[in-house]
Each structure stands twice: as C-alpha cells, then as structure tokens.
Amino acid sequence: MVTEPRSTTRSGAGPTDAALVIAARARELWAQEALYQRYARMVLALSQRILAGRDDADDLAQDAFIYAFTRLDTLQNPQAFHAWLRSIVVRTASKRLRRQRLLTRLGLRRSEPIEPDTMISPEAPVDIAVELRHVYSLVEKLPPEEHVALVLRRVEGMELLEIAEEMKLSLATVKRRLASAEARLGRATTRRGQV
Amino acid sequence: MSKPASSPLSKHVHVDVSSARVARVWSGVSEKLERAPSGRRRWLYRGALATALSAVAVVGALKLTNRPQALSAWGKAKLETAGDAMAVGLDDGSRLELAARTLLHVVGNEPQSMALDLDHGRVDCDITPRPGRHFSVAAAGVVVRVKGTKFGVELAPARDRVNVDVERGLVEVTWQDGAQHRDLAAGEHWSIDLRHPEATAPRAEATAKDTDGAKAAAPAEASAEPSAAVDDPAKSPPAAPHAPREAPPGARELLDLGNAARRAGDAAGAARAYEELLTLHPTDGRAGLAAFELGRLKMDRLGDVPGAIQALQKAVMMAPGAGFREDAMARLVDAYARAGALERCRSARSAYLSSYPGGVHASAVSRQCQGR
Secondary structure, X not given: OOOOOOXXXXXXXXXXXXXXXXXXXXXXXXXXHHHHHHHHHHHHHHHHHHOOOOOOXXXXXXXXXXXXXXXXXHOOOHHHHHHHHHHHHHHHHHHHHHHHHHHHHOOOOOOOOOOHHHHEOOXXXXXXXXXXXXXXXXXXXXXXXXXXXXXXXXXXXXXXXXXXXXXXXXXXXXXXXXXXXHHHHHHHHHHHOOO | OOOOOOOOHHHHEOOOOOHHHHHHHHHHHHHHHHHOOOHXXXXXXXXXXXXXXXXXXXHHHHHHHOOOOOOOOOOOOEEEOOOOOEEEEOOOOOEXXXXXXXXXXXXXXXXXXXXXXXXXXXXXXXXXXOOOOEEEEEEOOEEEEEOOOEEEXXXXXXXXXXXXXXXXXXXXXXXXXXXXXEEEEOOEEEEEEOOOOOOOOOEEEEOOEOOOOOEOOOOOOOOOOHHHHXXXXXXXXXXXXXXXXXXXXXXXXXXXXXHHHHHOOOHHHHHHHHHHHHHHOOOOOOHHHHHHHHHHHHHHOOXXXXXXXHHHHHHHHHOOOOOOHHHHHHHHHHHHHHHOOHHHHHHHHHHHHHHOOOOOOHHHHHOOOOOO
C-alpha cells in the first residue's frame, strides 16, 4: 500500500512538505535537498523494483527528482508532494522502458535480461520468493505499461485506483492492462508447475 | 484478477538504498539543477532548440537527396560530452563510454571496420568480437587496433600524452605513422610522451592488483625497445607482509561480476566469479543461482561435463524453491546422458518428471537416458 504523505518530519518539529515545496519553488537549494533527503530512499527503492534490478535505477531516480524540482510550479497542492513524486517516478519509468524497448528493437541497445534471483531478499519466505520470481521472470516479456502495472499491483500491493492515479490512466485501461498481464502470469505459473 | 497480497511483496525485494548511493544520486541531481534553466528561460531554450533542429533537418534532407547512398547512422558522427559522461551502445553490441569533456569523431563505419578519432578526453571501449571486423581508435597519431576486447584510450588535456589501459583481450598500438608498434594484453597500461616520442620510450606496466591489493608491478624502466618495457605480473615482487588486506568480495558483487563476464562472452572469467561466490558464500541466497549459471557455462561453453554435473547438483540442492530449479533438473538429466552415466540419468529423469509432470522440458527429458 502507498503510505500517506507525512505532513511533518518524524519528530514533528521539521518543516512540512508544503513549506519545503514553497521554498524549493524559489530555487532554494537547501529546501530541494531536504525534500530529496526525505524521499530519496523511497524513490530509489521504487525505481529498483519497477526496473527489476536493472542498473539504471539511479538514472531513473535522478531524472525523476530533476523533473520534479524543475516543475514544482505545476504542483497544485504542495502538501501532496509525496504522491506527486511517486507518480513522476512511475511515469518516468514507463517512458524509460518504452525507450529501451525501442532502442533494443532498432539494434542500438543490447537487451539486458532480468535476473530475478538477484532481486529477491535471501530472507524472503519460499512462497513469496516464488511469486516474485514469477513476476520478475515475466515482466521483461510484457509491454512497458503492463510491466509497470503488474509490478505496482503484485509487488507494491497497490489498489487499482491508486495504480490508475499514479500511471495517469483511466481505471478501465488499468484493468485491461492488468487483466492481460495477470493472464500471462497465470499461464507462466501453470507451465512452470508448482514448486 | 487476483487481489494484491495483504502484505506487499516489496519488502522482500532486495534494494540498495545505502547512504553512499543516496549521496551519489544527489550529487547528480544538484549538479543538473544548478545548470537547469528557470521556467521562462526553459521556453526560450525550447524555441531555440526547435529552430536548430529544424535547420539540421533541412540541411540533412538536402544532403541526403544529393547523395547516391546514405551512410549508416554512425558515419562521420561526432560524439561530445560536456560536464557529464556518456555511454553509447553500437548496433553490434559494442559499447563506448565517453568521460566528461571528451570529443570523439567517428571517421569510418563500414561493415568490415570502424575507426574513431579521439580529439580530447577519454573513451573506454567494450568491443564485441566480430570476425573480419576491425576496430580502431586514434589519438594524436597513436592508433589502437582491437580484436574483441575492453580497453580505454585517454589523450591528456595538453595533448602531450596518450594513455591506454587494456581490461580484457588484446590490442595493438602503433605510433609514428605505424613505424612503431606493440601489443598490449589484458591488465596492461601503456603511455607515451608525445613531446618526445623517440627520446622517451613508451612505458607499459601491468595494472592488475595482486590478492593483497598492492600494485602488482612498478612502472617499467625506460628502454630503447618498447616491448622490453612490459612488466610481467607473474614476476612482480610479493606485496609487503603488512600491506592491508582487501575485504573479500560480497556475494552480490561476485554474482554481478560473473553475469557481466558471461554477457561479455568471457565464459572462463564468469565461471571463476561464480566458483568464488560458491566458495566464499555457500549459504547466501544467490549461491543457487551462481551454481546454476556455472553448470550452464561448464556444459555449454567450457565442455566440462563432470564439472557441470557437480554445479547443477548444487543448484538443485541449494535452491529448492527457485524458478530455475526446473531448468537445473532438466540440464542435470542431459549432463548425465552426455557423461554416459545412464543409471544416474534415469534417476534424475524420474526426479524431474515427478516434480514437473507438465514441465517445459518434460518431453525432451522423457527421451533422454536411452540405451543399455
């Protein structure tokens, strides 16, 4: 599930997201850094999980923060920075995956196979490890939007409405994409047999 | 459509959010933010960029219509970096990494050859071997020719020195219009003082580190014959006993190393990395995958069937719930068949078919272990 944006720092004494956003809009570097420090780990982790361990998660996180900081004036509710930033990460990841597929198809980029086992925590229970392995073995074969939707649903555990909001798609489109991805996941799981 | 898990799987995905990584990404963000234009200036830049692109498109279209045959996308291209490094993937799988403040010209790109000219800066090249294709990088008259390798060429800012580092494979370096040449092997570093190319013998030295992390070789003494100036890493003096030991590499690092070598076609190097992982981290969650990859390499690339059997047995035992277990079990049947161990082959076949009766390899596995 997506956590609610924090209105203050954990101590309760720090500036709110809204205050930081207003200062960052004025190109105050300290405010940008404070927002970065507050959300960097969330963005890096989400990037890694969506890109399935590819080594360009840092680039995605960097692009997402730069996009956010240079377009803060378009954020209508400064307190909603957290959700807005997540949405930027998700949409930037979709774009990046689309571009990578295109470059691979044109022969300008080498395809990097996903190694699901490198992504799964060694402490993960067996049933969860198997599910993660199935998901990450499948995503590279899916169209980018289905790839992202499936990771948000299965790995991030998000509701359909939340996915629609983050991907800036209609609920019907998300349902259609997830239905297609889930059907392929079901077939792949059946083929592999129960372990 | 199934419901999402009540507890998200995300917490079981291994992610690196170390402080070092957070700091590294921030340095990239802050650097770009300092250079980013403000909202109003951004529109001005977009307008200027659109005008420039239109002009380039018009010029390009005019040129193409006047030429009988268009060159490939890379023909005569100019690759230039400012403050940031840039990586470029070529259509044959090769990869060029330009350091910041580098200018590299593509002076030739034909099916049989690719020639680059380094104007300034540094380029690191990871070249995919392709029979019959020559790849070369020139820098101030020094030419480095390649046959499937990974190496770097650097031209000092004052244009007075060229440095070459070879990480993998073999390159041939020529200078003084081809009058002088020498071969450089993996781990060797070579440099030349362009102000006195004849008076100063080019230096070559091994750059590989020994196990204690100390430099394996000191720079070679100047010599009239450049080829005599190469240090043999095997003859290097042992590291001082008090030299600080490096921490052993982690399982993730070794797996990444093995995977990178495997993708680059270095089967022996990949096998060494996987074997080291199995030796140093036998209980790590990645050990099963390393054993599986090792088994595949030994079977398909290194022709070591007994070694493959050993590795695949480990893979099956170490990762009972892994997605690759089915493949490992099927390969084990094949490996026993190749080794002529029919009893073990049949036993492995039964094990596979009882675990995966409808598995993707079931029909191929059923046909194995025929004979007496």
